[in-house]
Amino acid sequence: MCLFYFSLMTVHRSEGLEWPVVAVVDLARQTRSDDSPILLDPEIGAALKGTDSNTDDSSCLFRLLRYQKARRESDEHRRVLYVATTRARDYLILTATKSKGDSGSESKTSIGLLTAGLTSAGITTEEWPFSREDSLPPVAVELPAVHRDVKAYLDPIEVIPSVLPVTSLAAYEECPLKFHYSNVEGHPGLSTGGSSIPIRRGNLVHFALQHDIQTARELGNFDRSLHPRFVHEALDLANRFRSDPVYAAFRGDGVEHEVPISLRLGRFDFSGRIDLLGAGFVVDFKTGRRDREPGYQLQLLLYALAAPREKYVLAYLSEGDIARYSPEQLKTHLPRVEAILDGISAGDYQAKPSEKLCERCRYRKICPASMASSLSTNLKNQSPYDDAPGNPADSIEDEDEVDLDP
Numbered sequence: 001m002c003l004f005y006f007s008l009m010t011v012h013r014s015e016g017l018e019w020p021v022v023a024v025v026d027l028a029r030q031t032r033s034d035d036s037p038i039l040l041d042p043e044i045g046a047a048l049k050g051t052d053s054n055t056d057d058s059s060c061l062f063r064l065l066r067y068q069k070a071r072r073e074s075d076e077h078r079r080v081l082y083v084a085t086t087r088a089r090d091y092l093i094l095t096a097t098k099s100k101g102d103s104g105s106e107s108k109t110s111i112g113l114l115t116a117g118l119t120s121a122g123i124t125t126e127e128w129p130f131s132r133e134d135s136l137p138p139v140a141v142e143l144p145a146v147h148r149d150v151k152a153y154l155d156p157i158e159v160i161p162s163v164l165p166v167t168s169l170a171a172y173e174e175c176p177l178k179f180h181y182s183n184v185e186g187h188p189g190l191s192t193g194g195s196s197i198p199i200r201r202g203n204l205v206h207f208a209l210q211h212d213i214q215t216a217r218e219l220g221n222f223d224r225s226l227h228p229r230f231v232h233e234a235l236d237l238a239n240r241f242r243s244d245p246v247y248a249a250f251r252g253d254g255v256e257h258e259v260p261i262s263l264r265l266g267r268f269d270f271s272g273r274i275d276l277l278g279a280g281f282v283v284d285f286k287t288g289r290r291d292r293e294p295g296y297q298l299q300l301l302l303y304a305l306a307a308p309r310e311k312y313v314l315a316y317l318s319e320g321d322i323a324r325y326s327p328e329q330l331k332t333h334l335p336r337v338e339a340i341l342d343g344i345s346a347g348d349y350q351a352k353p354s355e356k357l358c359e360r361c362r363y364r365k366i367c368p369a370s371m372a373s374s375l376s377t378n379l380k381n382q383s384p385y386d387d388a389p390g391n392p393a394d395s396i397e398d399e400d401e402v403d404l405d406p
């Protein structure tokens with residue numbers, strides 16, 4: 001007997017996973033245009049739309065906010081499309097309905113974005129004309145009645161995160177409350193603007209190395225709203241890996257980039273991507289400072305459990321340096337992992353405020369511990385751009401919570 005299984009899921013749920021065959025459907029659907037009468041930006045402010053729809057008499061501020069919003073949405077659209085189309089191991093099936101004449105709007109669709117690349121790669125499309133015979137109408141199914149005892153649960157329900165990123169152990173060790181915001185509540189945090197720059201620059205470093213991108217012009221296409229200065233910085237860091245002798249042993253054929261891994265520890269599932277996997281080594285690129293190394297050791301330990309190799313390497317690209325670990329060295333940190341998992345299982349999310357950590361925390365504006373402490377005085381005076389690259393904000397979170405899918 002031959003059995004086929006398929007998973008139906010959103011693109012966001014599919015991040016970090018891979019299947020032999022993937023179908024990405026409905027690529028001709030247009031994104032809805034935003035007609036909000038008011039736009040808000042935490043750094044710039046709020047603006048109201050003008051009243052005359054014929055002449056668009058909206059203020060400059062409104063137009064700026066509308067432009068920025070459209071750019072962000074466009075970048076997110078491209079990112080999600082990239083994730084969707086890179087989940088397949090053997091076959092990728094793309095489907096789209098045929099345009100009904102408004103060819104100008106095609107560029108706003110996913111298939112419109114892909115068409116030039118598909119054409120230049122020599123990939124032709126196959127047309128499936130609509131046929132009423134082949135279109136099965138939905139069949140009404142009568143579901144059997146289910147009788148269950150209904151119980152009311154009045155006690156708080158224990159919330160355990162289902163799948164944790166490999167960087168989350170270090171995040172818990174730094175501040176359990178921050179871990180709770182991020183991994184239990186799924187709160188995105190309130191930082192915007194400058195605070196995301198180290199993450200975006202780190203993403204571009206990964207992109208450049210994974211796709212062998214050599215020019216800032218090409219690299220900038222992956223994050224078009226990022227200032228060129230940071231795109232050049234990302235390319236410089238990628239070039240350092242390509243040329244510095246200290247990384248020579250980790251270059252060459254036979255290495256794989258961005259390899260998905262998953263593993264289970266106790267009741268917790270972890271997932272992540274190994275930056276570079278060779279026959280005898282694992283390399284993790286770091287674009288920040290190396291004083292976060294105790295946290296990185298936990299991340300490498302999970303890699304060692306999921307992908308056994310002879311050595312595990314942190315490549316500090318800003319410094320042109322490396323840190324090397326054997327599997328045995330990493331396994332000495334298992335008690336730390338056990339203590340963290342016990343803490344999460346027990347629901348222990350006590351805040352651990354510290355000036356250094358809180359000043360770059362994206363939850364600082366909602367965190368009671370931060371607001372109650374004297375830190376808040378300093379933080380209130382802080383510019384939103386204080387955590388640009390080169391500042392202490394280039395943290396474990398900044399570079400490891402890679403929010404593209406490089």
Ligand code: SF4
Nearest residue numbers: 175353358361367370
């Ligand atoms: S602001 Fe400080 S104490 Fe609050 S969650 Fe962030 S790191 Fe923890």
